[in-house]
Amino acid sequence: MSNRPFIILTALLAFLLLLSACGEKGSAPNTASGSSASAEQSESAAASGTPSASAPTTDSDQQAGLFPKTVAHLKGETTIEAKPARIVTTNFVAAEHLIALGIIPYGTASLNQLGIFKLYDEELNNNRIADLGTPLDYEAVVNAAPDLIISFDWDQADYDKLSAIAPTLVLDTTKSTNIFEETFVKLAEAINEQAALDAFLVKYRETKEEAIAALKTNEFQGKTAIFMMASEKTNYLFTGINTKVFYDELGFKQIPELSEAQAIDLETLRKYDPDVIFVAEDYTNPTGAVEKLQNSAVWKTLTAVRNNHVYETDTSILGPMARGQQYALEFMRDLEP
């Protein structure tokens, strides 16, 4: 019997693949200086309520030549016409960076993630930041009527949709060599917050020097240390870029065999027996896992436990948050030997 139908079917499928490639839209224009939709939203937003964002537009910024400003970012270039007053972010880390610069974002996706960390209690309690959903609700962004949207490469937001709502910056974090600083600087420079950035970085660097000196005095430098997050099912190990500052700058020593591990069980922990253990509860699902760990017989035999060198903290010291990293240095500076 003829195989013609099968040949036709195969050719059809190949044709479909070709059509799929041809069916895509071209990429959105690379420049956006605000859409007419955005202008209309701003009018209705002004009529409907007072934004919680600060920093009203001033003529002094225009006169100083700071705005309008064209910013190059991952998806092309975006022109920011005036100092933004209603900034929204598509992830809580970008929102945190704004808070660290003294700016309250008008709204953010994953707002509840920010609420997990006590570092932001004051800002969250004293300001109304719009929750833009988890994952991002694009209509909530439309409702927020922002004049600037800040996104990161990893939150996978649709740039075409966002740039149709308001000027959008997509910051590339893939080439970062440290946990937060490069992205933080890019964001601050994009919105011309040089003074706030400088103030933060001066304090950050001073605290780092203090931490290094304190750790040296208390003889922590050169001691092996691990950073783990205890959860119900497993103990996650933080390594790589998350812990680079602790090992490369503050002087803790990494256990080579664990340098690429992502999780650690008690048996492995006992085997490598670090001098210092930093442990945090799983912030996404706190179940008392740290306490369970501490009640374990194996845990009690560890050198760090017997020498009182187990320090319980939260995962803000291990994440890409500017204030979290500042807190990390203060935490290390104030470690009890």
Added chain:
Amino acid sequence: MRANPSMRKKSWIVPGGAILVIFFLFVLSLNLGAVRLSMQEIGQALVGNGNPRAHMVIYELRLPRMILALMIGACLSVAGTIMQAVTRNDIADAGILGITSGAGFGIVMLISLTSEDTQALDTIRQWGTDSVAASTAAAFAGGAIASLLIYALAWKRGIAPSRLLLVGVAVNAVLGAAIVVVQLLMDKGDFTRAAIWLSGSIWSANWSTVLTLLPWIVLLLPVVYFKARILNLLTLGDELALSAGLPVERERRQLLLIAAGLTGAAVAAGGGIAFVGLLAPHISRKLVGSRHQLLLPVSALIGALLLQLSDIAGKHLLAPSEIPVGLVVAIIGAPYFIFLLLRK
């Protein structure tokens, strides 16, 4: 026996009813969302006279998502109908047989190959996972390879449908594990990208995805419909089908490939959405019987309706947060199957 006029009239009631419900939900969905639009604004936007805000919300945010939900539902349910006929088993669908896992594996491998950290061909990296076409090709390739693997492993002087099903379940388990292993080797960024793809959500729907999926529907669904008689014969058993002159193995292979195509396209567009391919043919069979001339279009409509309803529920029940559509379908599907088991 020729269908009498009364029977022909009855055979239009269910599809007609399904189309009406889909239309009703479509209109409802146009009105739902964080941005409040009046009926007048929606109407004007639909005919091109709307204000820019309404136009953007309707055309860029709501319409692509609503249309994509219908398309993915139709693809998955028709693929499920094919699988149930080929295996002569009502619990078969592309998900259980591993074709969905194969498609997911294809996407995960594409993400891994186009990672910044790996030495991939420049052409692949440029195409990358930002391209829906690349994801569709990867998902189809994964699904097709899974289908062929299942077929080859199930072959023993022919294919016994029960053997096909069991091998499919095993391949599904292996591919599911393989996906997890590949993900564990990824860096955090790629892991997140993979997790988003696999989560079964049409959150990121846009016209590009709709246009990429459209050719698969326009070309494959009619092909399947023209094979309705063959599907009828396959459900009667291999011996009867052979005695009717049907080249059983060849048709089975072709139908598996078509199911892989539909599943791959649906997975590329909406991730791993389970249960639709299982539920829709079941429900349709109870409504219109087992003749595929009617079962196929009704299954497509019911699948489209199911996913449309699930997407509306997922998007609005916990707004502004969103429940992935795959999860909502599973929440609906599990009780339905428990109900079926209890009834039997």
